Amino acid sequence: DAGITQSPRHKVTETGTPVTLRCHQTENHRYMYWYRQDPGHGLRLIHYSYGVKDTDKGEVSDGYSVSRSKTEDFLLTLESATSSQTSVYFCAISGNIGPNQPQHFGDGTRLSIL
């Protein structure tokens, strides 16, 4: 298994509160990604990182921000959580550049916003 740890694994919080999800990898991979998974939508990319302090937006980035201050950690922040952000969040990593690189996923974080 790829060394990817997501924390927390489960979280319940209230609308309007800030939430930060953490992805930690031990593979020293350059590329890291945050996805959300919702019924009927598959996985959709939120943000990704191609190096320390290098990040960019994905398909569904509104309402989310990310930070990567170290190679091993990629943080996803919901500044003011809304019920529409209730989802399962997956972190993924890949080692090298190129469309041929498979991404390896963490076990996911189930986030419920009431």
Added chain:
Amino acid sequence: AQKVTQAQTEISVVEKEDVTLDCVYETRDTTYYLFWYKQPPSGELVFLIRRNSFDEQNEISGRYSWNFQKSTSSFNFTITASQVVDSAVYFCALSEAPSARGRSGAGSYQLTFGKGTKLSVIP
């Protein structure tokens, strides 16, 4: 338009039956890669296979086989003699070069996933 279409939302088969999961993709690029991932009920996503656009040779791995046909833009996945442990959601995904996505730069290699097919194998 969807770039990756998995038209079968849910499939149920009886154990030992063969089952094929369909994946149709759309791209203007000549160089691209296709992937299949498995998500069992426990929730993790497991990488199964990668194919590139220049290699149309079918691949077999145990009870799993993949049929890649550029002429029909399809990358179908067949499970032979299905087992209960095959019950999962299966995702097909496409990765294109940045130019095909109108982007450039190191961060532009992204996966586009289909919506998944839920396979239930009944004992």
